[in-house]
Amino acid sequence: MIERFYVDLSYLRSSTTGVAVYATRLAQHLEGRFDCQVLAPPQFLEIFSRAVAVPEPWHFHNATLGRVPFGRLGRRVRLGPRTFVYAPHMRPLLSAASQAVTIHDLIHHDYRTRNVVENAFNNTVLPHLLRRLTAILTVSQTSKLALCDLYGLSPDRVKVVPNGIDLAEWRPSGRPPASDPPYLLVVSANRPYKNTLELLGHHRLWADRYRLVIVSTRGRYGGVVRDSIRTLGLEHVVDLHDDLTERELIRLYQDCTATVYPSLMEGFGRPALEAMAVGRPVILSDIPVHRENFGRAAIFVSPGNPGTWEHAFALLGDQRRMDEASRRGMQVARGLTWEQSGARLVEALLEVEPGLAALSR
8 A cells, every 4th residue: 555645846947848847736736636845946845735945956057967855855755665756757756666757858868968977867767767777757659669678678568658738728819910021939949859940940931931039049050040040031031939838839939930840859748739729830850750640630840851841831821721730720629628638647647556546536
């Protein structure tokens, strides 16, 4: 029987990343379903009713390296044999015997950071830990297949709990896009795999008709994006934004002509879901995970294939096709709510650790 259930958010750094949104939303759902405690850094405490405050993790050169030791919290955080821990991120607690984690993607493997310590953990420690865990969760079937292939995991140990959206907040504005001139929206341009440079390189397809609004350009790659904008002479048609509130971001989605997300690799592809929830068309890279989650609603481009980009931007002028894409996108979003994701998570956790039923509310 399980006597203690911890939801471990202690590794989270920012409240605005896709992982943090996923982690906090599902942690709230678990609070409502189980007698559990959330281990949370200070910036997350106010959103939970029963949280154990933990220090923020160590950071170095924009990389999250590890947790500060719990210290005096040791008397409150008891990781004994009857304790279960769920971490909605890829950093397990080393001393927890019964534990499940969510690995959102394999970006840490295919697009490594420049931080030697983080890469060493991902390459040596993490594979060993994954073999010891009770279960591994991920956000798409595409990611599940990739995880099983890379780490040699049995498929029955990997459960899929997809991303979700709050349709009460993320919804169409009920009016035509209120922007003159019209613009295309790019959300997240802070890593090379986001492939923003290819979109900029195809500026002849859009720069005479649309502005380009890019959100999130921090980090080294953000500097590369800025340099490309200057080199191509696009400063007059490109706007850059950081540190937006959720309400400001929703408004940007609602008023764009379309969202463009040409990423080379994703675990799920959250910006596409956000755009579809507010009723806007989406131009997506033709990669397996995008086909899995959004195949019937998106306009696809093949990275490295200029003809597919030309076709996609030509479709933006076909209002009937755009209206149909918006309608299909909203149908996709209705099937990916946080309530549905939370129910999938509860089902998965009870399957891998039936003893959690004793803590059900």
